[in-house]
Amino acid sequence: xxxxxxxxxxxxxxxxxxxxxxxxxxxxxxxxxxxxxxxxxxxxxxxxxxxxxxxxxxxxxxxxxxxxxxxxxxxxxxxxxxxxxxxxxxxxxxxxxxxxxxxxxxxxxxxxxxxxxxxxxxxxxxxxxxxxxxxxxxxxxxxxxxxxxxxxxxxxxxxxxxxxxxxxxxxxxxxxxxxxxxxxxxxxxxxxxxxxxxxxxxxxxxxxxxxxxxxxxxxxxxxxxxxxxxxxxxxxxxxxxxxxxxxxxxxxxxxxxxxxxxxxxxxxxxxxxxxxxxxxxxxxxxxxxxxxxxxxxxxxxxxxxxxxxxxxxxxxxxxxxxxxxxxxxxxxxxxxxxxxxxxxxxxxxxxxxxxxxxxxxxxxxxxxxxxxxxxxxxxxxxxxxxxxxxxxxxxxxxxxxxxxxxxxxxxxxxxxxxxxxxxxxxxxxxxx
Numbered sequence: 001x002x003x004x005x006x007x008x009x010x011x012x013x014x015x016x017x018x019x020x021x022x023x024x025x026x027x028x029x030x031x032x033x034x035x036x037x038x039x040x041x042x043x044x045x046x047x048x049x050x051x052x053x054x055x056x057x058x059x060x061x062x063x064x065x066x067x068x069x070x071x072x073x074x075x076x077x078x079x080x081x082x083x084x085x086x087x088x089x090x091x092x093x094x095x096x097x098x099x100x101x102x103x104x105x106x107x108x109x110x111x112x113x114x115x116x117x118x119x120x121x122x123x124x125x126x127x128x129x130x131x132x133x134x135x136x137x138x139x140x141x142x143x144x145x146x147x148x149x150x151x152x153x154x155x156x157x158x159x160x161x162x163x164x165x166x167x168x169x170x171x172x173x174x175x176x177x178x179x180x181x182x183x184x185x186x187x188x189x190x191x192x193x194x195x196x197x198x199x200x201x202x203x204x205x206x207x208x209x210x211x212x213x214x215x216x217x218x219x220x221x222x223x224x225x226x227x228x229x230x231x232x233x234x235x236x237x238x239x240x241x242x243x244x245x246x247x248x249x250x251x252x253x254x255x256x257x258x259x260x261x262x263x264x265x266x267x268x269x270x271x272x273x274x275x276x277x278x279x280x281x282x283x284x285x286x287x288x289x290x291x292x293x294x295x296x297x298x299x300x301x302x303x304x305x306x307x308x309x310x311x312x313x314x315x316x317x318x319x320x321x322x323x324x325x326x327x328x329x330x331x332x333x334x335x336x337x338x339x340x341x342x343x344x345x346x347x348x349x350x351x352x353x354x355x356x357x358x359x360x361x362x363x364x365x366x367x368x369x370x371x372x373x374x375x376x377x378x379x380x381x382x383x384x385x386x387x388x389x390x391x392x393x394x395x396x397x398x399x400x401x402x403x404x405x406x407x408x409x410x411x412x413x414x415x416x417x418x419x420x421x422x423x424x425x426x427x428x429x430x431x432x
Contacts, residue, residue, distance in 0.1 A: 014114070015056045020082050020186070021110035022049040023061065027079045031068035039110075059193060074193045081189030084386065086110075088182035096175045097156055108153060116150035117179050119143050120158065124168045124176040181250035181382075188388050195389045201230040202390045207243035208235055209257025210310075210333035215355050216377055217256050220401045224394055231390060239333065241309055247382060253391055255380040256398070258311045258352070261373075268383045271376035272402045275352040277315050279366040280359075282342050293368040295323050303328040304341050304349040311375050312350045319371065339363065352377070377402065 026035040026046065036043045050069075054061055061075035071079055089109045098105055122132035122143070129147070133140040151158045158172040168176065191202030208214045214237055221233065236243070236252055244264055246252040259269045279298065287293050287301075299320070305328045306312035313331070320326070326348070332338060338349055343362050354377055356365060379395065387395065 015053050015186070017112060017114060018110065019049045019053045020085065022046055023053050024079060024082045024086065026050055026062065026069055027071050027075060030070055057190065057193060059197065074196060077192045077196055078189045081185045081192070085182050085185040088185070088384075089179055092175050092178035092182065093154070095178075096154065096171055098154055111153055112150065112179075113146075114183075115146045116153070117176075117183065119146040120150060120168070120172065121176045121180050123147060123159075124173050128165050128167070130165075177249050181248075184250040188386075191390060192388050199230070200228050200390055201232070202388060203232040203234065204391055204394055205234045205236065205252045207246055207252035207255035208237045209240055209243055209255060210237060210335075214335065215358050216398075216402060220394075220398050223401070224397055227397075228390065228393070233394075239307060239310060244380070247380065253381075253385075253387070254395070257377065257380075258375045259378045259380065260311070261375075264380075266383055267380055269378055269380050271378040272399055273354065273377050274374045275354040275377050276369070276374035277312065277350045277371045278353055278356060279348055279368045279371075280342070280351040280356055280363050281346070281348050281366055282344075282362060283364050285346055285348075285364075285366070287348075287366050288364055290367060293366050295320070298348060298368065299324045299326045301326060302330075302345070302347045304330045304332065304338050304347050306333050306350070307331050312352075315371060315375075316350055335359075 022035065022039055022041070025038050026032060029035050029038060032043050032046045032050075035041075036046045039046065041049075050062065057074075057078070059074050060072065061078055062069045063072050086106075086109050089112070090105050093105045093108055098108060118136060119132065122136050123129060126132040126135050129144060130140055133143040136143065147159065156171075158169060158175075159166050160169050187203075194201055206217065208217045217235065221235075224231070224233070236246060238246075240257070240260065243252065243255045243257075244260075244267070247255050248266065258275075259271055263269050279293070281288065281301075287297055290297075303316070303326045305316050306314075308331070310333055312333070316328075330341065330347075335355070338351075339359060339362055341347055342349060348366070350371070351359065351363070352375065353365075356363060379398070
C-alpha cells in the first residue's frame, strides 16, 4: 500500500468520452447495428470504438452472439459507472443553462471531449489561461482553442474578461467542479472491474481532518495494508474547509474526523463514536491535582486553541461566552505541535477523549466538565457517492477499528469519571 500526504493528481483512464458513449449505447440496445443508427456512425466504427475500449480495459465487456451484443459481468459493472458519468454531466449541463431541452443535452454530453474538460478544469483551478496551459504542459494557443471549442459546443459563455485577464465565470467554475467529479466514475469503474477479476488494487483518497481524523486513521492503515497490499492509499490532511472542498470536487473520496453541525449541503455524515472534549494539560500541571477546576482557574492559564472554523475552536469560544477568556496567543490543530507546547509549559487545550487516549503518556485530563455538546468522530461523504468494493471494505474496517478501540476508551472514561467528568454514550449506531 502506498500513502501520500500531498498530491492531488489521479492517474487517469484515458478512453475518450465518445467511445464511452458508443459502448453505453451498444449496451442499452444490445447490438452494434442499432447502436450505429442511434450514434449516426457506421457499424465498423462502432465495433472499433468498443474494441478500443475493451483494449484499454484489458478485458471483454460484451458477449457477442448472433442475436446481438450483451453485457457480461464486467460490462455490467463498467456500464453502471458510465451511466453515472453521463447522468452527472447531463445534470451539470442543465444547471449550466444549456438550452433546447433534454435531447440536446444528451447529444452535447457525448460531444464534449476530454481535452475540452481538462482545459476548463485547469483554467478554473489555476486562475488564468497562461497558468492553466503551463500546468497541462500545452501551448496557450492549444488550450484557448479547446476552451473556446467547449464554449461553442455548449452555447453558453464560460469566460469573462476582467482587469486581471480572462477568467472562468462562476457558472463555469461550478460546471467544472461537477464534471471533474463525474469523470472520477470511470476510474472507479476500472477499479471495480479489476476487483471483479480478483485484482484488489485501485486507489482510495482519504481526507483526514487535523487531530481527530489523523489519530483515528493511523489505527486502520496498517491492518488494511496487510489485507490489500496492492491498494494505493493517499491521505490528505488539513482543516475542515479544505477537506470539504476537496470532497466536493472528488479530490478525496471521504473525510474522517469530527463531524460538523449542521451537516454541510450536498454531503452526508455517518457518526461512529461520541468523543467529548476535555480540558487537557501535561502530567503534573498545577490544576491536575485538584478535585474540581473552575472557569476562573482555566482563565488564569494560557491556552492553545484550534484554528478558526475548527470544532475545538468553536467549543472553546462557546465555553467562555459571557466570561473572561483566557490568553490564547497560539492557534493550531497540529497534534505534534500541541503536544510539544503543553509538555513544556502550563498551557491548556481542548482534546477529544479519543485523541487523549493516544496522548496519555504526556498529557492528562483536568477535572472539569462535561463540555457539551459532545462531538462525534465519523465519516463525511458526498450524498450521491457510490463507493467501490475496495472503498467499502476500508469503511467497514474503519468502523470496526474505531468500535474496537472504544474498549481502551472505557478505561479512559473510568479515569475521567473518577474526576467528576461525566461522558455521553460512546457509540452512535450507524450503517456505513
